[in-house]
Amino acid sequence: MPTTSGEGLSSKVVGILALQGGFEAHAKMVRRLGAAAREVRVPADLDGLDALIIPGGESTVMTLGIEREGLAEPLRALIRAGTPVLGTCAGMIMLDREHLGLLDLATQRNAFGRQIRSFEADVEVAGVGGGPMHAVFIRAPWVAEHGAGVEILGRVEDHPVAVRQGNMLAVSFHPELAADTRLHELLLQLNGSAERGARGH
């Protein structure tokens, strides 16, 4: 059981898709916030989750893992039921129209340059108070095009890099690498059923 509580988060169980990529740093952040982190590798790991994180990594490899484990439909069902989800970098790609088909947007992979291009930037993210987020970008995508239901929360060089659509949050960068817990806190504060009601899902 987690030891810290404070904001009543200690009872929450956050699943982190752990097929590939940067899931461990997310798990540490979740635990730091006093919630429990559960690595998700097979559909049964999704049972009873209060929130889900899809980490960064390599979207092609992650896609193969999701297919191999039969996770696509169970993930869609969980997220369509209103469970709050945070996708970071490749996690944003996994949520897009071409992959799990949950976010009404198209991502452009490796959008900031085809070579390994990493950079850091301060990004103002709507809904995240307390000043801009220090964002680490690693071969990051951006949102190339999106439907009207997608709220743009933050941009870099005028390209959307942080979005929300109902219970889904997605960012192009890696908040788990910047010791900034605010986005994870926002995820934990999203209430699945309230969102469903408010957004008509």
Ligand code: GLN
């Ligand atoms: N470039 C990767 C992809 O296209 C994403 C990189 C990341 O998640 N850091 O899948």
